[in-house]
Amino acid sequence: MNRNRVQIIHFLLLGIALLAMFSCVSQKKSGKITIENFDVFLEKFLTDTAFQTSRITFPVKGSIENKDILLEEKDWVFHVKVDYKSNSFERKQIQSNNLIREILIHPTGIAYERRFLANEKGQWFLTHYLGIKNIKNLNIE
Secondary structure, eight states, rough: OOHHHHHHHHHHHHHHOOOOOOHHHHHHHOOOOOOOOHHHHHHHHOOOOHHHHEEEEEEEEEETTEEEEEEEEEGOOOOOOOOOTTTOOOOEEETTTTEEEEEEEEEEEEEEEEEEEEOOOEEEEEEEEEEEEEEEGOOOO
């Protein structure tokens, strides 16, 4: 009788181990990742220059005054946290899956846009910067 109990316990433990193993495999195959909170990321991005540099995919594609550019790390001017409202900027945030477009619009008709893409680990990276662009030339949809 004791031998049968031991065999049953071993069989149950083996079943639990196999179930756990297959559930881990199926989670990896689903490709579902947890993307970090964008607001927490952006706060650190705009207040910590070392972090900012580590979260930029250089060279950064972009445009300044409607001229296409590639910004290298040596040319990067750090972005800092500003109070959008007191500086009269309207802030729009457009998200599509793992891409966020942050658009800052000034009443004078100029706009700035930063594009952030979440990588395969769920970490946000700046990939595009469009600076001093006429709002008429900016697609905000």
